Amino acid sequence: MHSVQPIRLKIALDMMGGDHGPLSTIPAALAAISEFPHLDLTLVGDAETLQQQLAEHGISEHPQLAVQHAPQQVLMTDKPSVALRSKRQSSMRIALDLVEQGKVGACVSAGNTGALMAMAHFVLKMLNGVERPALIGSLPSTTDKPVYMLDLGATVNCDSDTLFQFAVMGAVMVEEVEGIHRPKVALLNMGEEEIKGSDQIKRTSLLLSECSDINYIGYIEGNDIFSGKADVIVCDGFVGNVALKTCEGVAKLILRRLETALKNSMSAQLFGWLIKPFLKSMALGVNPDQYNGASLIGLRGIVVKSHGNATKEAFLSAIRQAVREVERQVPVKIKDRLEHVLIDKA
Amino acid sequence: MHSVQPIRLKIALDMMGGDHGPLSTIPAALAAISEFPHLDLTLVGDAETLQQQLAEHGISEHPQLAVQHAPQQVLMTDKPSVALRSKRQSSMRIALDLVEQGKVGACVSAGNTGALMAMAHFVLKMLNGVERPALIGSLPSTTDKPVYMLDLGATVNCDSDTLFQFAVMGAVMVEEVEGIHRPKVALLNMGEEEIKGSDQIKRTSLLLSECSDINYIGYIEGNDIFSGKADVIVCDGFVGNVALKTCEGVAKLILRRLETALKNSMSAQLFGWLIKPFLKSMALGVNPDQYNGASLIGLRGIVVKSHGNATKEAFLSAIRQAVREVERQVPVKIKDRLEHVLIDKA
Numbered sequence: 159m160h161s162v163q164p165i166r167l168k169i170a171l172d173m174m175g176g177d178h179g180p181l182s183t184i185p186a187a188l189a190a191i192s193e194f195p196h197l198d199l200t201l202v203g204d205a206e207t208l209q210q211q212l213a214e215h216g217i218s219e220h221p222q223l224a225v226q227h228a229p230q231q232v233l234m235t236d237k238p239s240v241a242l243r244s245k246r247q248s249s250m251r252i253a254l255d256l257v258e259q260g261k262v263g264a265c266v267s268a269g270n271t272g273a274l275m276a277m278a279h280f281v282l283k284m285l286n287g288v289e290r291p292a293l294i295g296s297l298p299s300t301t302d303k304p305v306y307m308l309d310l311g312a313t314v315n316c317d318s319d320t321l322f323q324f325a326v327m328g329a330v331m332v333e334e335v336e337g338i339h340r341p342k343v344a345l346l347n348m349g350e351e352e353i354k355g356s357d358q359i360k361r362t363s364l365l366l367s368e369c370s371d372i373n374y375i376g377y378i379e380g381n382d383i384f385s386g387k388a389d390v391i392v393c394d395g396f397v398g399n400v401a402l403k404t405c406e407g408v409a410k411l412i413l414r415r416l417e418t419a420l421k422n423s424m425s426a427q428l429f430g431w432l433i434k435p436f437l438k439s440m441a442l443g444v445n446p447d448q449y450n451g452a453s454l455i456g457l458r459g460i461v462v463k464s465h466g467n468a469t470k471e472a473f474l475s476a477i478r479q480a481v482r483e484v485e486r487q488v489p490v491k492i493k494d495r496l497e498h499v500l501i502d503k504a
Numbered sequence: 505m506h507s508v509q510p511i512r513l514k515i516a517l518d519m520m521g522g523d524h525g526p527l528s529t530i531p532a533a534l535a536a537i538s539e540f541p542h543l544d545l546t547l548v549g550d551a552e553t554l555q556q557q558l559a560e561h562g563i564s565e566h567p568q569l570a571v572q573h574a575p576q577q578v579l580m581t582d583k584p585s586v587a588l589r590s591k592r593q594s595s596m597r598i599a600l601d602l603v604e605q606g607k608v609g610a611c612v613s614a615g616n617t618g619a620l621m622a623m624a625h626f627v628l629k630m631l632n633g634v635e636r637p638a639l640i641g642s643l644p645s646t647t648d649k650p651v652y653m654l655d656l657g658a659t660v661n662c663d664s665d666t667l668f669q670f671a672v673m674g675a676v677m678v679e680e681v682e683g684i685h686r687p688k689v690a691l692l693n694m695g696e697e698e699i700k701g702s703d704q705i706k707r708t709s710l711l712l713s714e715c716s717d718i719n720y721i722g723y724i725e726g727n728d729i730f731s732g733k734a735d736v737i738v739c740d741g742f743v744g745n746v747a748l749k750t751c752e753g754v755a756k757l758i759l760r761r762l763e764t765a766l767k768n769s770m771s772a773q774l775f776g777w778l779i780k781p782f783l784k785s786m787a788l789g790v791n792p793d794q795y796n797g798a799s800l801i802g803l804r805g806i807v808v809k810s811h812g813n814a815t816k817e818a819f820l821s822a823i824r825q826a827v828r829e830v831e832r833q834v835p836v837k838i839k840d841r842l843e844h845v846l847i848d849k850a
Contacts, residue, residue, distance in 0.1 A: 300760050311694055314702055348657055348745035355742060356660055380749025384757040393746075396701060399694035400743055401750045403726025408754040411730040414646050 164196040168262040169480050170253040173203035174231045175269025177467045183268070184211045186473035191222040193474075194481055200262055202226045203249040228252045232273045234466065241273035242280055250274060254281040257459040263484035264460035266451075266476050268468040275312050278454055278461045285489060287496040288456040290316065292324045293395070293463065294331055295452035297405065301386035306332050307346075308392060310452055311399035318361035321345070321392055322369075323496065325362075327455050328390035329372055330495045334486035335479075341389035344378035346397060362392075371499045451479030455492065460484060510542040513830050514608040515823065516599040519549035520577045521615025523813040529614070530557040532819035537568040539820075540827055546608055548572045549595040574598045578619045580812065587619035588626055596620060600627040603805040609830035610806035612797075612822050614814040621658050624800055624807045631835060633842040634802040636662065638670045639741070639809065640677055641798035643751065647732035652678050653692075654738060656798055657745035664707035667691070667738055668715075669842065671708070673801050674736035675718055676841045680832035681825075687735035690724035692743060708738075717845050797825030804835060 173183045180203065187199050201208055205227035212218070212225075228249035232241045245251055250273065253265040258281050267274050271293075279291060294308035308328050313320060325343050332341040345363055347355045355377075366374035378388050380401060393401070451472075454461040460483045464476035519529045526549065533545050547554055551573035558564070558571075574595035578587045591597055596619065599611040604627050613620050617639075625637060640654035654674045659666060671689050678687040691709055693701045701723075712720035724734050726747060739747070797818075800807040806829045810822035 298757065300757055314694070346746060348660070348742050348749075380746045381752040381756070383750060383753045385753070396694050397743055397746055400692060400726045400739075400747055403694075404729055404747045404750050405754050406727040407729045407731070408751050409758065410727070411644065411646055412755065412758050 166196050166198055167194070167481060167484050168198045168200070169477065169484065170200040170202055170226075170256040170262040170265045171477070172250045172253045172265065172267035172269055173201050173208055174228070174249040175267045175274075176464065176473070177234070177268075178469070179203075180207055180211045182468055182470050182473050184208070184215065185470040186477060187223070188215060188217070189470065189474050190477040190481075191220065193478075195222075197481060198222050198224070200224050200226050200253075200256060202228050202253045202256070204228065204231070226252060226256075232270050234270050236270055236273055238270075238272040238276035241270065242276045245273070251277055251281070254278055254459075254461070257461070258282055264462065264480040266462045266464060266473070266480050268464035268466060268473055268476070271311065271463060271466070274461070274463055275454060278457055278459075282457040282459040282461070284456055285458055285493045285496070287493070287500055288323050288327070290320050290323075291454050291456040292327060293398075293452045294328055294455055295402070297384065297402075299384045299386045303336065303338065303386065303389065305383065305386065305388060306336075306390050307383070307398055307402070308390075308455070309395040309398050310402050311395045312454060313395045315396075316358070316394040318358045318365060321358065321362040321394065322365045323456070325366055325372055325374070325390070325392045326369075326496055326499055327492050328392060330492045331453070331455060331488060332389050334488050334491050335482050336389070338389055340373040342375045342387070343372050343390045343392065344375050344388035346383075346391050346393035346401070347377035347379065369499060371495070451476035453479060453483060453488075455488070458489060460489060512542050512544055513540070513827060514544045514546070515826050515830065516546040516548055516572075516602040516608040516611045517823070518596045518599045518611065518613035518615055519547050519554055520574070520595040521613045521620075522810065522819070523580070523614075524815070525549075526553055526557045528814055528816050528819050530554070530561065531816040532823060533569070534561060534563070535816065535820050536823040536827075537566065539824075541568075543827060544568050544570070545823075546570050546572050546599075546602060548574050548599045548602070550574065550577070572598060572602075578616050580616050582616055582619055584616075584618040584622035587616065588622045591619075597623055597627070600624055600805075600807070603807070604628055610808065610826040612808045612810060612819070612826050614810035614812060614819055614822070617657065617809060617812070620807070620809055621800060624803055624805075628803040628805040628807070630802055631804055631839045631842070633839070633846055634669050634673070636666050636669075637800050637802040638673060639744075639798045640674055640801055641748070643730065643748075645730045645732045649682065649684070649732065649735065651729065651732065651734060652682075652736050653729070653744055653748070654736075654801070655741040655744050656748050657741045658800060659741045661742075662704070662740040664704045664711060667704065667708040667740065668711045669802070671712055671718055671720070671736070671738045672715075672842055672845055673838050674738060676838045677799070677801060677834060678735050680834050680837050681828050682735070684735055686719040688721045688733070689718050689736045689738065690721050690734035692729075692737050692739035692747070693723035693725065715845060717841065797822035799825060799829060799834075801834070801838065806830060806835060 208225050230245050230248040232245050232248045232250045250269050256262045257265045290313040292309035293312045296304035296306050299305045452463045462476045462480040464473045554571050576591050576594040578591050578594045578596045596615050602608045603611050636659040638655035639658040642650035642652050645651045798809045808822045808826040810819045
């Protein structure tokens, strides 16, 4: 008797991206193959550096790991246009090429966001029916489900058609990855009163109201992002980026204040052992590292972007996100749904 | 010997605005006159209701209080255009008229933001050199100084000239109200990489770089709003509103998580008496009520907007803000500075 072999997943990792490069990406890769026995990773980067780093972890060869040499590296300071033209042998580009060639199902990078977006767009192309890519990421909420938000910074200015497509893509992502049936989709807007945002937001709202495929619940304000009212929150890339980074800022501010309060109190110092676990669980709950496996969607392939200063944990959580998206074949599902919505509208 | 009498300050309060109306505004008014012995308040609203509420606090007359009857009231659901046309006898409108007539130095309202902005614009008119009004408010920071941010929602779409004027107005506000010499002014933008926001933000950055009157420090991202890097943060009204409300949302999320963590731990319950003061001081530090005396600036008069669901404390802090702006004659200072900047540019 033979046991059934699970289908093997293949993912390429840009090992050289992010502020820490292989110092973060190697430990994350090792944790990932241990967590997912059916996962094969192609480690793309400077082969010598990678072999050295693997050796430091006592590994010379591993059945789930392959090293692919890339002589170049995209720097955080590289302009996207320059990276696109002159970094065709970079770890980022080669990892994307592997996706395009069908050799792997997804790529994960913590590198230069602008360069990654430009290269991914160029190499993988847009899905039919999608005009612009979006970065989608999950945030914590006061319920037990995360809330997904897009666009977090891929497309600065969005017209109503683009925002509408983002809404469809976000809904499919949450249905597939979180298993939520007919997820609640909301548009991020300002003010409680009648003056409601810009013309393109009003027009998007109209488009979504008329689309029976989308469970559109209307406008949502910033203070309700985390309330669980919506499963998917749609906004343009500028607003989404500012909102996401503002969350980081507030979390840092509150932690700092709490730490100061604890430090200044004698009695609190005595009971510090008691309070620390709460602080830690709170920090984890809002830690962007836990939630920064943002996916670039709208493309004919899966690309997950990890934060620039990604730690091992952050890069690992980005790999996990890629695994889920490959398993659920998110781009195919997005394409199918968009076709269905467009037929429905016609 | 006679003691020197301080100059008396006069402020009109829209008593009927906000979710709680006189239930919040009367206690706030009473606290304000006790805090500022040189402050005279004109309480504008339904005279009978106000007299009744005052009587419940044991007051029939008070040398610092005058009641001015207003037969109408702007509702939270009123469209700004409708309020402007058909609510000329409302408490909000009469309070603004008192500013325009020079009978008081400022007005404070917790009412319908859209209506207040429309009415204030119509009644008070813009300062010379200012195209659009802005809502400016102060947020907590990790330093001992607050950070001011504008626009928080008055002007949805801003071109670069408008954003430039906002920067000048914000700098003057912080200089006058916080006493900071040459406050650091930053533009809110996205991403750490080279793709930096929209064209109007790049153009505003250029205008500010060339203006020696402004201590412009460049772009800032959402995660640095509270870091004290900047004293004044400039953005358009949509982005500012979303960022501000997102802060509220994050603070609520973290408090909820911390409370849950404390609740689930037996030992934490035992030491709850110890932890509560920290929780409370933290909540105060990020409580929007403490920071919601947002001022509508760019007008020929002082208008402070308190939050719609303002508590007594929130409305009181809005009155305090109005007192500071009257004392420092902020609109005159803004006008002078703008004239100077424009001469400098010419």
